[in-house]
Amino acid sequence: MIALSGTPTLATARLTLRAPQAGDWPHWRGFAMSNRARYSTGVCDEAKAWRAFCHVAGMWAMRGYGSFVFHATGSDTPLGMCGPWHPIDWPEREIGWTVWTDGAEGKGYAFEAANAARAYAFDVLGWDTAVSYIDPANARSVTLARRLGAVEDPDAAYPAHNDPTRVFRHPKGAAA
């Protein structure tokens, strides 16, 4: 078995955030091929879902940071993913989040996970700023960005292939 090494683990009141692992694939696959992925990866076929998750895992080795898979502490079932994200063609670094099943939504998990991952990016990675790129139709994520204290930045650039996009900027030190 090959696993990413040297990766951090974060703990919140209810959640554990850790690097992606091989066993996450079926859970990611279920998410990425569902309508829940329409605002992030877009609804994927299996081939695209595979490449997207390899990108997630590979970015950790490439960047020295990456998105955390989160699960309820004491359970191994991934509920979603969140955290630092920066494909090379994106204008700047993002704090992203996805919740993988309907059952995990509405419980504040994404808020809890994103808050911890953002604090990690600012405090440990030393980021000076971070944004979240959100599809305008994704009302739940807009609400979450605001709940996290992020403020819309209408002048910020966003990934060219994701038009239209709203950019919410996270103020450093404004941890919720």
Added chain:
Amino acid sequence: MITLGLTPLLETERLRLRAPGPQDWLAALAFYRAPRSRFIRDGVDLTDGQCWRAWCHIVGSWVLRGYGSFVITLKGSDDAIGLSGPWHPIDWPEPEIGWTLWRDEVEGKGYAFEAAAATRAHAFRDLGWKTAVSYIDPPNARSVALAERLGAALDRDAPFPGEGPCLVYRHPRPEASA
């Protein structure tokens, strides 16, 4: 430092084969941008963003599969000159042994043969593969020649990824090629 963890190292007479990492990115990007990568990108020019995703797929595939393609280096230098080894995106019909050499000046020296023979042996010996193919774009005459030199034989009935055309070369098992 964040790495792929306990990945294997392979050594041949002249080469050291190791897992890919961030130190290889610029060399990989130069290869993707160069004409010599045309056979693995259907002749289509890739954006830097597509190159990044292709490379992260190569790196991340190690985590999802538990194996992956090895960066080829010359003994005495850690500079990547190519990539070879086990490769199996989820939508491909079966596992492949692939190879690429990234610069013109490392071609014609038998490095790809040496690397592919070692990574194929690793797949059969350490990963327990029962069979392996190499998918080759028909105009890629050098790769066809290499597949034949490796003892692989054209398998006209084997499925291949994508629309094709694509030549499928099937590798002999170690006992057959010994």
